[in-house]
Amino acid sequence: MAVLHNQRIARLLNEMSEYLEVQDVPFKPSAYARAAGIIAGMTDEVTDIYDQNGKKGLDGIPGVGKGIAEKIEEYITTGSIKELEQMKKKFPVNVSELSAVQGVGPKKIAALYKKLNIKNCADLERAVRAHKVAGLAHFGKKSEEQILKGIEFLKKGRGRMLLGTVVPLAQDIEARLRSVPGVARVTVAGSIRRRQETIGDIDIVATTAHPKRVMDAFIALPEVEHVYSSGPTKTMVRLSIGIDADLRVVKKDCYGAALQYFTGDKQHNIEVRKIAIKKGYKLSEYGLFKEKKLIAAKTEEEIYKKLGLAYIPPELRTASGEIEAARRNGLPDLIPYGSIRGDLQVQTNWTDGNASIEEMAKAAMNAGLEYIAITDHTQSLAMTGGLDEKKLARQGKEIDALNKKFKQKKFHILKSAEVNIMKDGSLDIFDAALKKLDLVCVAVHSHFALSEKEQTERIIRALKHPLVNILFHPTGRRIGRREAYALDMESTLRAAKEYGVAMEANASTDRLDLKDAHIRRAIELGVNIVVNSDAHAPGHFANLDLAIAQVRRGWGKKSDVLNTLSVDKCLAFLKRLKK
DNA sequence: GCCGTTTTCGGCCCGACTGTTTTCAGTCG
Structure with a gap:
């Protein structure tokens, strides 16, 4: 709930920024956009701040002054902003x-x-x-x-939303339905449970002895904009954020069967049902049956077991080899959620992040991390105020001081950078400066339109650099906004293996880059993965699980992911890779 | 509209690239 509220305020401020910008109003747009960005990344609830300290409290938020505080107050108290409505009318x-x-x-x-x-x-x-x-x-x-x-x-991309956008809302709805009297279980199933990178609709399975109460509560959710259909076991609605949600209510005894039925993708379910038929069974959302006799329905585990299969984690249910593997008990032991110990991509207000190194470190500690790497952009990415050799050295000193401060807490800040790969594959920072960093990360931010051959050669040249440890967001895609640049992934992964470079699984909600299929291939080739949040604000560490989900979808184990190690072991591993 | 160990007024992030121009506006993040 908390996060959604901030997102909503942020969206409104962003709208203010957009309308001011098209009207060519100077400077205000960036002020609004900045405030929106900060609020979107905040862990504290803006409405709570307002409740406790009023406008003064809002004024204390970075990027928010008297003017924007007034707008936020107006929104909290009246539900809209007059100036925004007027601008919309005028334009x-x-x-x-x-x-x-x-x-x-x-x-x-x-x-x-x-x-x-x-x-x-x-x-x-x-x-x-x-x-x-x-x-x-x-x-x-x-x-x-x-x-x-x-x-x-x-x-x-129309009609599909980002996993990271939908998950908080779905979990919130899940929690609210769970609090309805008489409800035993509520679980979000479908593509969300599989943690697919984009989501077409929200599927929810619930068990209760009083279906009507749950259905009524579901329809009464403030997010519900339109009800397509509603009966005792199934209700379909459209939510105001532009996505459909289905609620399916079953008896407690067939919870596992319903969950199994509503989680697998279409092809997975077809394959599993085929196996049932072969064994003389019938599988539906109500259970596994022999003739009319119920064989299994309570849990997913027993259904898979009766079919001669090991339990298949939801993320793998995509009919891409998991059923054969389950049959011969060869499924990987997937990396658990929450197992990242250090985040190796963190931006700060030295460039385009919105918090200081210290603030990001504290947020990382609160998120349960043991270490972070500071990876601000480098000089050729001018729009972010990228760091040159001098600034990197200055930043290093600040990190030294903070590490001293955090010594008792056993928290460690690593010196690094998101070094820009130039058009020809060279780096925009001298080796002498790179040598002073704990690890060197590289990424592409320009010349997206090169041919596949040129782009691949360019990136491989960067990987070959003797100091480079990690390639960030390897394909450059922004889901729903920008295609990946043309890149020969197979050659790139093989080069990563040869030159001892780890590949990032970036957790930024619209990146998720590498994606599941590439991660799986990387792991097959023995390339190591690093799961990073790409945090630009304190709240972003929560995204790490989104990338872990993609690693799981890529059949990744804990041992495939380097930053599940302690800081010393992780750094030692990266160094060893380079040799 | 925000911000301040160069400023409570006067700046606003330092640039590359593309496609449009015929020297530069608009976008990107």
């Missing part, structure tokens, strides 16, 4: 929808509205297809092509 354009199109920003949105009365993506697509856009100032043929491509991409 009736879906700014967030249009700016989601790659290459379309505030200036272009303003021009498109003023010249062609374009208010949303549908308008834009029509205008582009009629070639009305190319004539405008600063728009040409290529702009039209780019816009069309951007719109197509958005359409492909």
